[in-house]
Each structure stands twice: as structure tokens, then as C-alpha cells.
Amino acid sequence: MTSDKTPTASKQVGIAEAKPLNIHVGSILSRFFLRYGLILTLILVSLFFSIRTQAFASVDNLLDILRAVSILTIVALGVTFSVVVNGFDVSVGAVTGLAVILSTALMVIWGVPWYFAILICLAVGVIIGLLNSFLIIRLRIPDLLATLGVLYLVQGLQMSITKGDAVYKGMTNPWSPTREIAGGAIHPNFLFLGQGFVLSSEVFRGIPVPVVIMFVIVLVAFIFLEFSRFGRIFYAVGGNIEAARLAGVDVNKVRMTAYVISSVLATIGGLVLAARIGSGAVKAGDPYLLDAVAATYFGFAVLNARRANVFGTVLGAIFVGVMLNGLTMMNIPWYIQDVIKGLVLIVSLGLSYYTTRR
Amino acid sequence: MAVLKASGLGKVFPGVVALDGVDLELRGRYVHALIGANGAGKSTLIKILTGYYPSYEGKIELNGQVISIHKPADAFRYGIEVVHQEVDTTLIPYLSVAENLLIEKLATPEEGFFVRKKRLRDEARQILQKLQLDIDVDKPVADLSLPQKQLLVIARAMSRNASFLILDEPTAALSVSDVEHLFTIIRKLKQGGVSFLYVSHRLAEIQEIADDITILRGGKKVAHFNRETFEMSKAVEAMLGTRPGDLFPTRIPTQERELVLEVRNIRWGQRLKNISIQAFRGEILGITGLTGAGKTELLNILAGSEKADHGDIILDGKVVHFRQPKDAIRNGIFLIPEDRRHRGLWIEYSVRTNITLPFIRDFSYLSFVLPFKEIPHVRHIINRLKLVPPDPGMAVKNLSGGNQQKVVIGKWLLQRARVMLFDEATQGIDIGAKQEVYALARELSRTSAVIFASSDVDEVLSLADRVLVMRDGQIVGEFDTRLVDRQQVMELAISAVHTKTAHSMA
Numbered sequence: 023m024t025s026d027k028t029p030t031a032s033k034q035v036g037i038a039e040a041k042p043l044n045i046h047v048g049s050i051l052s053r054f055f056l057r058y059g060l061i062l063t064l065i066l067v068s069l070f071f072s073i074r075t076q077a078f079a080s081v082d083n084l085l086d087i088l089r090a091v092s093i094l095t096i097v098a099l100g101v102t103f104s105v106v107v108n109g110f111d112v113s114v115g116a117v118t119g120l121a122v123i124l125s126t127a128l129m130v131i132w133g134v135p136w137y138f139a140i141l142i143c144l145a146v147g148v149i150i151g152l153l154n155s156f157l158i159i160r161l162r163i164p165d166l167l168a169t170l171g172v173l174y175l176v177q178g179l180q181m182s183i184t185k186g187d188a189v190y191k192g193m194t195n196p197w198s199p200t201r202e203i204a205g206g207a208i209h210p211n212f213l214f215l216g217q218g219f220v221l222s223s224e225v226f227r228g229i230p231v232p233v234v235i236m237f238v239i240v241l242v243a244f245i246f247l248e249f250s251r252f253g254r255i256f257y258a259v260g261g262n263i264e265a266a267r268l269a270g271v272d273v274n275k276v277r278m279t280a281y282v283i284s285s286v287l288a289t290i291g292g293l294v295l296a297a298r299i300g301s302g303a304v305k306a307g308d309p310y311l312l313d314a315v316a317a318t319y320f321g322f323a324v325l326n327a328r329r330a331n332v333f334g335t336v337l338g339a340i341f342v343g344v345m346l347n348g349l350t351m352m353n354i355p356w357y358i359q360d361v362i363k364g365l366v367l368i369v370s371l372g373l374s375y376y377t378t379r380r
Numbered sequence: 381m382a383v384l385k386a387s388g389l390g391k392v393f394p395g396v397v398a399l400d401g402v403d404l405e406l407r408g409r410y411v412h413a414l415i416g417a418n419g420a421g422k423s424t425l426i427k428i429l430t431g432y433y434p435s436y437e438g439k440i441e442l443n444g445q446v447i448s449i450h451k452p453a454d455a456f457r458y459g460i461e462v463v464h465q466e467v468d469t470t471l472i473p474y475l476s477v478a479e480n481l482l483i484e485k486l487a488t489p490e491e492g493f494f495v496r497k498k499r500l501r502d503e504a505r506q507i508l509q510k511l512q513l514d515i516d517v518d519k520p521v522a523d524l525s526l527p528q529k530q531l532l533v534i535a536r537a538m539s540r541n542a543s544f545l546i547l548d549e550p551t552a553a554l555s556v557s558d559v560e561h562l563f564t565i566i567r568k569l570k571q572g573g574v575s576f577l578y579v580s581h582r583l584a585e586i587q588e589i590a591d592d593i594t595i596l597r598g599g600k601k602v603a604h605f606n607r608e609t610f611e612m613s614k615a616v617e618a619m620l621g622t623r624p625g626d627l628f629p630t631r632i633p634t635q636e637r638e639l640v641l642e643v644r645n646i647r648w649g650q651r652l653k654n655i656s657i658q659a660f661r662g663e664i665l666g667i668t669g670l671t672g673a674g675k676t677e678l679l680n681i682l683a684g685s686e687k688a689d690h691g692d693i694i695l696d697g698k699v700v701h702f703r704q705p706k707d708a709i710r711n712g713i714f715l716i717p718e719d720r721r722h723r724g725l726w727i728e729y730s731v732r733t734n735i736t737l738p739f740i741r742d743f744s745y746l747s748f749v750l751p752f753k754e755i756p757h758v759r760h761i762i763n764r765l766k767l768v769p770p771d772p773g774m775a776v777k778n779l780s781g782g783n784q785q786k787v788v789i790g791k792w793l794l795q796r797a798r799v800m801l802f803d804e805a806t807q808g809i810d811i812g813a814k815q816e817v818y819a820l821a822r823e824l825s826r827t828s829a830v831i832f833a834s835s836d837v838d839e840v841l842s843l844a845d846r847v848l849v850m851r852d853g854q855i856v857g858e859f860d861t862r863l864v865d866r867q868q869v870m871e872l873a874i875s876a877v878h879t880k881t882a883h884s885m886a
Contacts, residue, residue, distance in 0.1 A: 250747045251740040258737050261726040268685060268717055268724070269738040269791065270709035328728070 121292025216297025666844025782813025
């Protein structure tokens with residue numbers, strides 16, 4: 023669908039060429055920055071970091087950055103789906119956190135096999151998505167409020183599973199009256215999802231599994247939204263829900279699907295996160311909400327798309343990741359990193375939206 | 381009396397000359413009508429006069445003094461006000477009538493922190509009284525009818541002592557009696573020295589209200605008339621640039637009619653009271669009546685968009701039930717809805733996306749949209765509907781109203797409809813596009829039942845074979861359009877609600 027815009031834009035540039043030189047250069051430049059400004063910023067920031075730090079430009083570090091942003095990307099794509107249908111899902115951070123605690127607790131406290139733990143978590147993700155859509159579609163609660171309510175609900179459930187404890191091997195079972203040690207452990211196959219590598223060799227460390235998972239999800243989401251008829255339908259609902267309904271789209275089904283996808287992706291993000299840290303930290307998913315929203319809205323401006331899109335969201339997530347990684351490598355103290363993150367976001371988005379307005 | 385004189389007005393966009401050397405004079409106590417097909421330059425002219433563009437060609441004089449209008453504030457300063465077609469964008473729905481009327485005053489620093497409600501109300505009442513408008517000043521604007529909102533916006537412009545009032549298609553959504561009321565107000569303000577620039581597609585109205593008529597085509601002024609020299613046929617000719625063929629297509633002999641759709645005893649709250657109709661393939665069934673008479677409601681029920689409380693829809697002899705529009709579409713009932721921007725289009729998206737959405741499955745294989753199937757179809761529709769520009773990638777918001785409407789219609793042309801429903805399909809589109817919509821409706825009537833609802837009585841009588849007159853949720857008359865008299869239909873449409881309308885408006 024992005025390709026729809028291209029003929030118009032290129033045509034206008036073509037027309038502008040007939041005008042006197044100053045207008046010509048100006049309009050081409052401004053069009054160029056409108057489309058590629060954010061990608062350019064990303065490249066410049068990366069260049070800056072690689073010059074300042076030797077380690078930044080290596081393949082291993084590149085894969086490390088991708089691994090660092092893989093969870094964020096997965097969660098952000100969920101948010102993107104909700105925004106594509108003109109909704110909003112703020113419960114994703116809590117759902118990510120729930121998956122972390124639930125999966126690890128199932129394995130460590132109750133000794134559930136790792137694959138069952140994953141299936142149970144995914145099922146819970148689906149149920150939360152259905153709950154969100156029930157509140158939004160049937161009860162007509164505004165999306166922000168409905169998912170905010172679910173955010174608290176899910177966060178409470180998350181902590182109730184272990185009575186507020188973190189999950190780790192050898193923890194005391196919070197549900198045991200005699201405070202005995204929990205017998206289970208997190209299976210290595212599960213840990214592989216977050217810590218493993220594929221295609222390893224003597225000269226190459228391999229591609230981190232989270233990066234592979236992210237790549238598959240990105241690819242599927244991209245094809246779904248950009249090339250399949252479902253993508254058309256999703257964007258149709260987001261662009262004008264009444265026109266979509268009158269054109270024969272079952273708009274409620276579409277919205278429900280989007281919220282379920284959102285929760286399931288947040289759950290997958292949580293599973294990878296749990297596997298990566300190898301334990302169940304409480305509220306581990308919280309930071310992902312804001313970063314995911316930032317990545318999604320950042321994506322609006324990439325290539326001047328003006329709507330949520332997979333490519334933009336991925337770039338947004340990478341942008342956030344690149345900055346964090348680069349700043350850490352430059353030994354910038356962690357407490358200033360958020361300030362810099364905020365500033366870069368504001369400046370790049372500000373430039374992009376300011377030029378879009380005209 | 382203030383005189384605004386523009387000479388040689390021009391505006392060039394990259395690749396397009398939108399307006400080219402147009403002269404226009406607005407004098408107090410005159411209504412100057414500006415007409416032209418979509419894309420003729422009317423909007424550009426309005427935008428220049430209201431300071432939308434920072435630069436333009438030509439000069440504007442106010443009482444002989446050259447003035448420059450580079451921003452909206454300049455236009456306000458010189459007393460130029462505009463009432464746009466879409467009044468909702470300039471009103472704040474949850475504020476009261478009084479607050480909306482005096483919104484600018486509320487925003488000034490002198491007003492202080494607290495809102496002085498009583499004074500606000502009194503002032504608002506005074507303004508409304510001057511225009512003899514009986515609107516409750518405490519009502520939230522959201523509760524007003526469209527004509528009331530429009531009058532409110534005019535009142536607000538007048539309260540700022542505007543000397544030049546630009547009305548951009550003010551009657552597009554008004555019914556006959558509302559138009560009359562608007563004209564009364566225009567005449568009254570005219571007597572008070574206000575000068576009007578009246579933009580409309582409806583030539584009959586222009587004949588009634590305008591003192592001067594300027595016709596634009598392709599950005600140029602192509603004709604100028606005054607009240608005495610105005611002739612409808614000449615005006616149409618000037619707008620289209622060619623001699624118009626008959627605006628309405630010729631009828632098909634009615635013997636080949638086939639009953640397709642039957643509606644029995646449809647009831648829906650107070651909106652529809654026991655409606656029964658029959659629609660045949662081979663004829664255009666017109667439905668007319670004032671806005672709010674129930675035309676749109678009936679069509680929405682037929683299209684599965686609303687549910688009736690009671691009654692049956694019988695399609696090809698079988699009772700059908702629609703839970704949502706999807707079900708009606710599966711049965712071949714397609715709706716071209718009223719209010720295309722909000723209900724018929726994705727204005728940010730391309731022509732291509734808009735046209736292929738309802739039957740996107742037919743352009744897909746294993747759920748992948750296949751451009752080599754999709755684009756040829758879109759090009760075919762573009763050619764068939766003579767869409768300008770013929771660019772599948774063009775965003776719909778960049779098209780003129782007439783071309784936008786063609787896109788709305790175009791999305792239903794992949795499959796043969798059983799019943800095609802047109803709801804106010806020619807609202808706000810130019811004569812050329814109207815002619816094409818009429819021709820298309822006629823063409824479709826050969827293979828489908830066509831129901832054409834419009835509050836424009838003349839349109840329905842000229843186009844349709846049979847006409848139903850609705851009033852207050854009921855069908856109050858059915859006529860063969862060849863045998864009926866315009867006056868008769870009008871009176872029937874108005875009579876019973878007349879007192880009610882008069883009560884709420886005058």
C-alpha cells in the first residue's frame with residue numbers, strides 16, 4: 023500500500039522540475055527530507071556512534087543491537103496492529119510482563135513442560151485480546167480507557183501468580199504452606215529462545231534466536247499488512263470505519279482480530295524476554311509499553327507514510343535500540359539516557375511532522 | 381457602501397494554473413454568484429479572498445484602495461467572511477449556541493477568567509434576533525439541525541460586522557423550505573448593505589437569488605451575466621464549454637420491467653412508519669422529500685446498515701434478513717451513501733484502494749492482492765467513469781467532488797447489482813459530473829433495480845420513471861414522473877411538516 027503513494031509523489035516532483043531553479047531545488051530537497059529524513063537520521067546516529075566507539079560497527083555488535091530491540095519490535099508490532107485499525111492498546115506492557123512471570127512460574131513452581139507453558143501463555147494472550155475487544159467493541163469503552171483497565175488487571179494477576187515474588191530456580195514456593203523450595207526449573211529449550219544462536223560456526227558466533235523470531239514476525243506482519251487483502255481491510259477499517267462497514271467489511275471482527283494480534287505479540291515478546299533473562303522478574307514488561315508506542319508513532323513519519331506501518335515501526339524500534347546501545351558504549355550514565363532518548367525522538371519527530379504539515 | 385474589486389486574480393501551483401486573470405466585483409446590496417464545474421477555480425478564488433494563500437497574482441481593491449490579503453486575519457480585518465459548506469468544522473459541538481456565537485469574544489484576554497453566562501446569553505439572543513432566528517441559545521450545537529448550524533455560522537459572521545460574506549455551496553444539504561429561509565435571510569442582510577459571493581451548483585437557485593453571475597471554467601472567467609441577461613442554457617454551456625446534450629438520459633420503454641425488490645410494512649421508531657415499496661429492474665425509482673423525511677433511513681435499512689423494528693425485505697421473491705451491510709452486499713444490494721466523505725470514501729487512500737476494497741477477494745489469490753489483476757480493473761473503471769486525472773495512485777482527497785463521487789460509485793461496478801441505491805448522489809458535484817451520474821444510473825437500470833433518493837425534486841422528476849414522495853417517515857404519494865406536476869410533488873413533500881418546520885426555524 024505504500025507503493026500507492028509513490029506515483030503521486032514522483033509525479034509532483036516531475037511537475038516541479040518545470041519551474042525555475044530555486045523552487046525546483048527547494049521542493050525536491052524538502053520532499054527528500056520528508057521521505058527519507060528519519061532514515062537519514064538513523065544512519066547519521068549510527069555513523070556517529072561507530073566513529074566514537076570502535077566496537078559499534080562490528081557484525082557481532084549489530085546483531086547484539088538487533089537482539090536488544092527484538093522484544094521491543096515484537097511488542098511494538100502489536101501496538102501497530104491496534105493503531106492500524108484506529109484503536110490503541112496500552113495493555114501490551116502488562117501482557118508482556120504477565121507472560122514473563124506466567125511462563126517461568128509454570129515451569130519452576132508447577133513443573134509444567136516448557137512447550138505447555140508456552141501454549142498456556144499464548145492462550146492467555148488470546149483471552150486478554152478478546153477481553154480488550156469485548157470491552158471496546160461490545161461495551162463501547164474508549165480504547166485507551168478499556169486497555170488501561172486491562173493493564174491494571176493484568177498487572178495485578180501477574181503479581182498474584184507468585185504473591186509478588188520474582189521467579190527463579192530454587193525459589194521458595196509462595197503457595198506452599200511449608201515454604202518448601204520450588205522443584206521445577208526453566209528448561210534449556212525455553213532458554214534457547216532468548217539466549218541461543220543459530221548458524222554458529224568457528225568464525226561466526228551465529229544469529230541470536232530472538233533476532234530470528236523477530237525477523238519471522240516482522241516478515242509475516244509486513245506481508246499481511248502490505249500485500250494481503252487483510253491488510254487492505256485492516257487499513258480500510260482504520261481509515262474510515264463507516265465506509266468500511268458500508269463496503270461490506272465485518273468491522274468488529276477486524277478490530278477484534280487486531281486486539282488479539284496485539285496481545286499475542288506482547289505475549290511472544292514476554293516469552294522471549296523470560297527466556298533471555300532466564301528468570302521471572304516482576305513488572306519486567308513495563309518499559310516496553312512506552313518504547314513500543316514511541317516506535318509505532320515514529321513509524322508514522324518514516325517514508326512520510328502518515329499511518330502506522332510495519333516498516334516504520336521496525337525502524338522506530340531499531341532507532342531506540344541504536345541509541346541505547348550507542349549511549350551505553352559511550353559510557354553515558356544510564357540516568358541521562360532517557361533524557362537523550364527523549365530529545366532525539368522529539369527533534370526527529372518534530373522535524374518530520376513540521377514539514378508534513380505544509 | 382463597501383466595494384471589493386479584484387482584478388487579474390491568479391494562482392499557479394506546480395504544474396497547474398488554478399486561477400488565471402479573473403476579475404470580480406463585490407458591491408454592497410448585491411449577491412454575486414460564482415459558478416463553475418469542479419476544478420474551475422472557485423475554491424482557489426475563495427481561498428485567495430479569505431487569506432488562505434500567502435501569495436497570489438493580481439490586485440484587490442477595497443473602496444479604491446489597494447489592499448493585500450496574505451493571511452486569514454487580513455481578510456477578517458477587511459470584513460471578508462466565509463461560510464464553508466461543511467459547517468461542522470467551524471463549530472464546537474459540545475458548546476452552546478451562545479458560546480459558539482461569541483467564541484472569539486470568549487477567547488480575548490479582556491473577558492476575564494470566569495464566563496459571564498447571562499451576558500453571553502443576552503448578547504447571543506440579540507444577534508440571533510437581528511436575523512430573526514429562533515434558536516435556543518443554551519442548546520449545545522450538537523443538537524442543532526444542519527440548516528440551523530448553517531444559519532448560526534452566518535449569524536456569527538454577521539456579528540463580526542462582515543461586509544462581504546462568502547457562502548460556499550450553502551444549500552448543498554438543505555431542503556426546499558430551508559433554502560427559502562436562507563434566501564429570506566440573505567435578502568434581509570442584503571438590504572442592510574452586506575455583499576454576498578454565492579457559490580453554488582444549483583442554477584435554479586442562482587436565478588432566484590443572484591444579481592450578478594460570474595462563470596469560471598478552467599481557472600478563467602468565461603462569462604458574466606446580470607439578473608436580466610442570465611439564461612440557464614447559456615450558463616450551462618459556459619460551464620461545460622460545450623453545448624450540453626440533454627442533462628438527463630432518455631428513458632427506456634417500461635414494458636421490460638421485472639420485480640426485484642419488495643419492501644413490506646417497514647417500521648423503524650418514529651423515523652419510518654409502515655413503508656411498502658416495490659422496485660423493478662428496468663426502471664429508476666425516485667424517492668424525494670425534505671431532508672429528514674426518511675429517505676436516507678429507508679435506504680440504510682435496505683442496505684443492511686440499520687435494522688427496522690418490523691417489516692420484510694423481499695428480494696427476488698425471498699424474504700431476506702440483513703444483520704450488517706455485508707449481508708446486503710452478498711445479496712447484490714449496493715449503496716452509494718449520502719455524505720460520501722464520511723461514509724463512502726477513504727480520502728487519504730488512493731483511487732485504487734478505494735475502488736477495489738468491497739470485492740478485494742476477487743483480486744486476490746491465497747489472500748495476496750494481485751496488482752496485475754487489480755490495476756487493469758481500476759484503469760477500466762477510471763476510463764468508464766471518465767475520472768480526472770486518470771491516475772490509480774492519486775489520493776482521493778486530491779480529487780474534485782464529482783470525481784470523488786465517481787470513485788464511490790466505481791467500487792460497486794465489478795459485480796452486477798440486483799439493486800443499486802443512490803442516496804443524494806449528486807450533492808455538491810458539478811453539472812458535468814451530474815450528467816454522468818444520471819447516465820450511469822440509467823445504464824444500471826437496464827440490468828438492476830435502481831432507487832434514486834434525492835431532496836432535489838427537479839432532479840428526481842427528470843431522471844426517474846416513477847417517484848415516491850416521502851414526508852415525516854411515510855410515503856405520501858406515488859407518481860409516474862411523465863404525468864406528474866412539479867408543484868404537486870413539492871406541496872405534497874412540504875405540507876404536513878410545514879408548521880413544524882416553520883416552528884423550529886422561523
